[in-house]
Amino acid sequence: MGNRVAIVGIGQTYHKSNRKDVTQPEMVAEAVRAALTDAQMKPKDVEAVFTSNMETFEGMYLPDHMMVDEVGAFMKPGLKVNTGGTTGASVVEEGFHFVASGLFDTALVIGFEKQDCGDTTAAITAAVTPVWGKGVATGAIGEFAKQALTYMQKTGAKEEHAAMIRLKADKGACKNPYAHLKLGLKSIEEVLNSGYLVWPLRLLDFCPQSVGACALILASEHKAKKITKKPVWIADVVTVHQEPFRAGSFGDPTGTEEYSQDIAAERLYKRNGITNPTKDICMAEIYEPSNWEEMSHYEHYHFCEKNEGWKMVEKGITEMEGAFPVNPSGGVIATNPIGATPTIRVAEAALQVRGDAGEHQVTRDVHTAMATALGGPNWTVVTLLKRSL
Amino acid sequence: MAELMQDRVEKLKDLDVFVYHGKIYIPNTYTAGAVGSRFLIEIRDNKKIMGTRCSTCDVVYVPARSVCKHCFSQLDKWVEVSDKGTLLTYTVAGQSNGVQPVDPPIIYGIVQLDGASTGMVHMLSEVDFEKLAIGMRVRAVFAEKRVGSILDIKYFAPL
Numbered sequence: 015m016g017n018r019v020a021i022v023g024i025g026q027t028y029h030k031s032n033r034k035d036v037t038q039p040e041m042v043a044e045a046v047r048a049a050l051t052d053a054q055m056k057p058k059d060v061e062a063v064f065t066s067n068m069e070t071f072e073g074m075y076l077p078d079h080m081m082v083d084e085v086g087a088f089m090k091p092g093l094k095v096n097t098g099g100t101t102g103a104s105v106v107e108e109g110f111h112f113v114a115s116g117l118f119d120t121a122l123v124i125g126f127e128k129q130d131c132g133d134t135t136a137a138i139t140a141a142v143t144p145v146w147g148k149g150v151a152t153g154a155i156g157e158f159a160k161q162a163l164t165y166m167q168k169t170g171a172k173e174e175h176a177a178m179i180r181l182k183a184d185k186g187a188c189k190n191p192y193a194h195l196k197l198g199l200k201s202i203e204e205v206l207n208s209g210y211l212v213w214p215l216r217l218l219d220f221c222p223q224s225v226g227a228c229a230l231i232l233a234s235e236h237k238a239k240k241i242t243k244k245p246v247w248i249a250d251v252v253t254v255h256q257e258p259f260r261a262g263s264f265g266d267p268t269g270t271e272e273y274s275q276d277i278a279a280e281r282l283y284k285r286n287g288i289t290n291p292t293k294d295i296c297m298a299e300i301y302e303p304s305n306w307e308e309m310s311h312y313e314h315y316h317f318c319e320k321n322e323g324w325k326m327v328e329k330g331i332t333e334m335e336g337a338f339p340v341n342p343s344g345g346v347i348a349t350n351p352i353g354a355t356p357t358i359r360v361a362e363a364a365l366q367v368r369g370d371a372g373e374h375q376v377t378r379d380v381h382t383a384m385a386t387a388l389g390g391p392n393w394t395v396v397t398l399l400k401r402s403l
Numbered sequence: 404m405a406e407l408m409q410d411r412v413e414k415l416k417d418l419d420v421f422v423y424h425g426k427i428y429i430p431n432t433y434t435a436g437a438v439g440s441r442f443l444i445e446i447r448d449n450k451k452i453m454g455t456r457c458s459t460c461d462v463v464y465v466p467a468r469s470v471c472k473h474c475f476s477q478l479d480k481w482v483e484v485s486d487k488g489t490l491l492t493y494t495v496a497g498q499s500n501g502v503q504p505v506d507p508p509i510i511y512g513i514v515q516l517d518g519a520s521t522g523m524v525h526m527l528s529e530v531d532f533e534k535l536a537i538g539m540r541v542r543a544v545f546a547e548k549r550v551g552s553i554l555d556i557k558y559f560a561p562l
């Protein structure tokens with residue numbers, strides 16, 4: 015094991031579909047400034063800067079190279095990482111590895127996406143090989159429609175269950191000052207009345223395209239204790255990946271392959287002595303681009319038995335006041351600045367551990383939290399956070 | 404923090420902001436490789452769908468690949484699989500997009516051919532939408548003029 019690493023600063027922008035008032039670097043700077051303010055640190059106190067986003071989603075190559083000055087990275091070491099949808103978690107892992115190695119005492123990690131600059135679906139359809147995936151790319155909506163269909167048929171979940179998840183997400187988003195979609199939904203009927211994008215996926219069943227950024231400051235044990243009274247320790251990070259179909263499918267829409275989520279969770283639990291996930295872990299922020307995906311992830315992360323994900327929402331277990339809250343922030347279905355999205359999962363989980371989530375702080379005391387990330391070809395990153403190690 | 408930033412946007416409301424539109428065009432040239440090409444040649448010349456088999460793991464990969472993902476063996480054993488298989492999942496695209504090879508509506512499906520261990524991403528046609536279902540049995544329909552492309556399988560049709 016490496017040295018201990020803590021999150022000592024957390025910052026994010028608010029989220030919208032469109033920000034014409036700021037350039038990409040200026041937008042990212044807002045999150046960096048917020049993280050530095052939270053940690054009461056100055057840019058000179060940060061030793062290295064790591065950035066992540068979805069290359070080409072901004073309609074350009076290397077959108078990070080021009081923001082060195084704005085993110086406080088002028089003449090500093092650092093790297094950019096891109097692992098697809100998981101990239102915002104991979105950048106946290108990258109910073110974690112560097113600080114754990116002892117090479118740096120402090121690191122700033124940043125996830126960002128300014129989707130109003132580009133065409134995300136066009137970029138996703140370019141993420142398949144022209145040999146096997148020629149023309150068979152559906153973008154994200156088609157992929158998650160396949161997942162929803164398989165989940166529905168395999169488990170017996172109904173559209174009403176997906177609607178309950180959407181309602182839960184909106185309740186959280188409305189309490190989260192940084193969330194994008196705050197719809198004020200009152201009933202599942204409102205969700206069930208929204209039109210289909212691709213059956214069985216409705217407009218309200220799917221995430222928006224958001225612009226935003228999230229920044230975290232990581233520090234070694236001795237620095238962390240000087241910087242803050244409330245360090246949030248990164249207990250572990252596990253990455254697992256595969257590409258089952260050679261055509262850029264998201265995860266395994268067929269339910270026949272080995273899921274990277276199962277493997278990642280099992281590895282994380284085994285390494286950290288977790289035998290009963292929903293008891294040993296107090297809450298989770300998971301990467302769910304659709305409500306259907308959330309129910310499926312409950313199962314793959316072993317929050318419940320197989321084919322019973324929908325029962326968790328039916329029983330209210332994953333509500334903010336429930337026994338095992340999931341995505342009290344409103345989650346990805348309310349806010350999805352893709353490259354920043356997994357960083358936000360870690361940030362929101364860390365705020366819960368600190369007890370600083372404000373109006374969307376969960377009822378249960380959170381000493382341990384889990385953040386997950388999902389990416390294009392069945393890529394998974396899971397992060398475990400603790401109040402004390 | 405959030406309040407502070409929102410204030411700043413409020414102030415910008417009446418200000419003119421310049422926005423520039425553009426487009427990037429990036430050509431690419433991909434090889435199917437020797438293994439992938441043999442797979443495509445068998446379809447083009449003989450209407451045969453071939454996979455590569457890992458005898459250690461007892462897995463047949465279709466489309467053929469050169470390395471077993473479970474044990475990292477170099478695969479060199481070719482086996483013919485059936486042109487019939489089972490639909491594992493599907494979705495329907497109703498909106499046209501420049502990268503699609505045919506006009507919408509397009510049924511995209513993942514088909515596991517009999518004798519293959521893996522699903523294969525392709526399209527379906529000749530389907531009565533009402534009867535479209537996971538588990539449906541399908542067969543490959545080959546294109547009349549075959550050129551050495553995955554689209555030499557024109558689509559999969561119900562059995």
Ligand SMILES: [Zn+2]
Nearest residue numbers: 457460471474
């Ligand atoms: Zn093998």
